[in-house]
Amino acid sequence: MTSPSISSFFKELTAPDNFQSKKQQLEDFSTRHFQQKNRIVLITSGGTTVPLESRTVRFIDNFSIGRRGATSAEYFLKQGYAVLYLYRHRSLQPFHHRLDKNILDVLTVNRNNGATINVQAPFVESLAPVVQQYHLYHDSGMLCQVDFTTLDEYLLLLRAACEALRHFDKSALVYLAAAVSDFYIPAAQLPEHKIQSSNGKLQLSLEMTPKLLKPLVKDWVPNAFTVSFKLETDPEIMIAKAKGALETYKHQMVIANLLHTRRKEVVMISSDLEERVLLTDDDLDAGKEIEEPLIARLVAIHAETLS
Amino acid sequence: MTSPSISSFFKELTAPDNFQSKKQQLEDFSTRHFQQKNRIVLITSGGTTVPLESRTVRFIDNFSIGRRGATSAEYFLKQGYAVLYLYRHRSLQPFHHRLDKNILDVLTVNRNNGATINVQAPFVESLAPVVQQYHLYHDSGMLCQVDFTTLDEYLLLLRAACEALRHFDKSALVYLAAAVSDFYIPAAQLPEHKIQSSNGKLQLSLEMTPKLLKPLVKDWVPNAFTVSFKLETDPEIMIAKAKGALETYKHQMVIANLLHTRRKEVVMISSDLEERVLLTDDDLDAGKEIEEPLIARLVAIHAETLS
Numbered sequence: 001m002t003s004p005s006i007s008s009f010f011k012e013l014t015a016p017d018n019f020q021s022k023k024q025q026l027e028d029f030s031t032r033h034f035q036q037k038n039r040i041v042l043i044t045s046g047g048t049t050v051p052l053e054s055r056t057v058r059f060i061d062n063f064s065i066g067r068r069g070a071t072s073a074e075y076f077l078k079q080g081y082a083v084l085y086l087y088r089h090r091s092l093q094p095f096h097h098r099l100d101k102n103i104l105d106v107l108t109v110n111r112n113n114g115a116t117i118n119v120q121a122p123f124v125e126s127l128a129p130v131v132q133q134y135h136l137y138h139d140s141g142m143l144c145q146v147d148f149t150t151l152d153e154y155l156l157l158l159r160a161a162c163e164a165l166r167h168f169d170k171s172a173l174v175y176l177a178a179a180v181s182d183f184y185i186p187a188a189q190l191p192e193h194k195i196q197s198s199n200g201k202l203q204l205s206l207e208m209t210p211k212l213l214k215p216l217v218k219d220w221v222p223n224a225f226t227v228s229f230k231l232e233t234d235p236e237i238m239i240a241k242a243k244g245a246l247e248t249y250k251h252q253m254v255i256a257n258l259l260h261t262r263r264k265e266v267v268m269i270s271s272d273l274e275e276r277v278l279l280t281d282d283d284l285d286a287g288k289e290i291e292e293p294l295i296a297r298l299v300a301i302h303a304e305t306l307s
Numbered sequence: 308m309t310s311p312s313i314s315s316f317f318k319e320l321t322a323p324d325n326f327q328s329k330k331q332q333l334e335d336f337s338t339r340h341f342q343q344k345n346r347i348v349l350i351t352s353g354g355t356t357v358p359l360e361s362r363t364v365r366f367i368d369n370f371s372i373g374r375r376g377a378t379s380a381e382y383f384l385k386q387g388y389a390v391l392y393l394y395r396h397r398s399l400q401p402f403h404h405r406l407d408k409n410i411l412d413v414l415t416v417n418r419n420n421g422a423t424i425n426v427q428a429p430f431v432e433s434l435a436p437v438v439q440q441y442h443l444y445h446d447s448g449m450l451c452q453v454d455f456t457t458l459d460e461y462l463l464l465l466r467a468a469c470e471a472l473r474h475f476d477k478s479a480l481v482y483l484a485a486a487v488s489d490f491y492i493p494a495a496q497l498p499e500h501k502i503q504s505s506n507g508k509l510q511l512s513l514e515m516t517p518k519l520l521k522p523l524v525k526d527w528v529p530n531a532f533t534v535s536f537k538l539e540t541d542p543e544i545m546i547a548k549a550k551g552a553l554e555t556y557k558h559q560m561v562i563a564n565l566l567h568t569r570r571k572e573v574v575m576i577s578s579d580l581e582e583r584v585l586l587t588d589d590d591l592d593a594g595k596e597i598e599e600p601l602i603a604r605l606v607a608i609h610a611e612t613l614s
Contacts, residue, residue: 057370057538058369059370063366104406115435117431117438118423124422131424202490203512205509233364
């Protein structure tokens with residue numbers, strides 16, 4: 001049972017227009033993979049926005065373009081997991097993010113024998129695996145992408161996704177890589193129109209977002225293997241904050257990382273483990289990604305809990 | 308002469324790492340087109356961020372993906388203008404934004420006679436003009452793109468771009484479509500590390516951003532044709548706010564629009580003009596864009612001031 005305060009918090013949230021169809025999509029995907037006896041991972045990715053007006057012009061956002069989530073999704077797919085990817089609208093998506101952002105630079109229109117559009121020869125070798133893997137995992141139905149923008153949408157979809165995963169019991173992994181706003185402005189306190197900027201200062205008062213990790217672990221997916229992230233800027237407090245989160249929420253793992261070294265160093269922390277995953281600068285220069293060893297370890301640790 | 312308060316405000320701003328090279332890029336582009344006697348437009352596009360911490364995890368952002376700026380840039384190019392496109396990092400870019408965001412869906416790897424990657428036949432007709440126009444305007448050097456993220460970067464680059472345009476006198480058009488934050492937190496008041504969320508509430512106090520339109524019109528590009536935008540959510544105050552801005556800043560035009568109808572209706576307001584530009588729903592369904600008639604009128608009005 002979810003506590004009354006969490007239930008009433010959820011009642012105040014503003015659902016996206018197409019919430020029911022997204023929910024259905026989550027349930028259909030989950031049901032299919034449950035029947036196929038696949039392991040499944042729910043990945044959340046990107047930042048959430050907190051509107052400062054009800055017809056939103058301004059909002060508070062969290063730094064995250066979703067690289068961790070997008071890259072991790074690919075390595076989970078390669079490990080055979082079905083991937084439910086809950087991501088911030090316009091943040092990075094698996095495979096897509098590996099396209100050169102100037103894809104137009106490498107496309108050419110050819111007009112002999114009717115028009116064709118081709119990727120220029122020098123770029124074919126590096127792009128071909130991206131295009132092929134994208135089609136492989138999309139066509140086989142192993143990847144389901146659902147997007148959100150606001151904190152409200154994120155929370156409602158997260159709960160719906162967890163409910164869809166319930167039947168998986170221990171074979172579900174929940175990988176919470178999204179950067180969720182710690183603060184929000186309750187809908188009842190939002191001005192309808194754009195805040196007018198005439199009186200010199202803008203005073204904002206934000207409430208703390210309830211920690212949804214608590215009902216998630218306790219009620220929504222009590223038997224799943226749940227992994228949260230702790231992103232800090234201060235190395236002095238990172239490990240302590242991670243251990244504190246583990247103690248508070250009683251989930252399976254916290255992955256701690258620092259904003260400025262997050263692509264080369266993360267620390268996996270669980271009740272009986274404190275394990276550093278590292279890339280060297282040479283690894284980075286060679287194009288290695290820390291999500292590859294991280295997901296490999298995580299999948300192995302998850303497998304141990306299933307045996 | 309810029310006023311002392313504006314000068315001291317600018318001294319406090321944090322320049323991006325590569326500011327000097329971006330400034331040089333702006334100057335080189337401008338010099339070349341001045342020598343070629345082209346008309347030029349500076350377009351600003353996308354939102355600016357206001358960091359809440361000096362090592363930024365959280366920030367305030369303005370709703371804008373940059374569609375107005377990206378689309379307008381294309382119509383200015385078609386009208387023969389050189390386009391200086393100052394845009395928010397990761398916001399929409401001319402031509403790019405017309406690619407289906409799922410470009411991977413339409414690409415196929417073919418393995419006969421060595422690997423090639425092609426756009427699938429049904430999509431060639433619609434994508435070929437986008438690819439061709441992109442290459443046409445990039446290869447001819449008519450488009451220069453420079454990106455920003457924070458409010459500070461935007462303001463420094465805006466001033467640098469205006470200084471680069473100075474020689475154009477009346478043949479420069481300045482089209483301020485970016486959604487600039489009205490409020491900011493002075494660098495001296497920023498906490499270094501991520502705000503810790505333990506004490507229940509987050510109180511933020513933001514200062515009003517100085518109105519840079521004033522020195523822009525008065526000092527930076529006094530003879531340019533300067534166009535600003537007024538985006539409101541309340542129809543009751545839109546026109547009055549636009550006229551107020553025109554009176555305060557003494558520039559050439561305000562384009563007023565409402566958040567929820569901005570793709571089908573804008574109002575051009577100048578000292579002797581209040582002209583509505585409208586698309587019907589049928590126009591919208593047929594793929595027409597309001598920037599086409601808007602830029603056509605704007606270019607005509609600009610031409611009148613040059614004759």
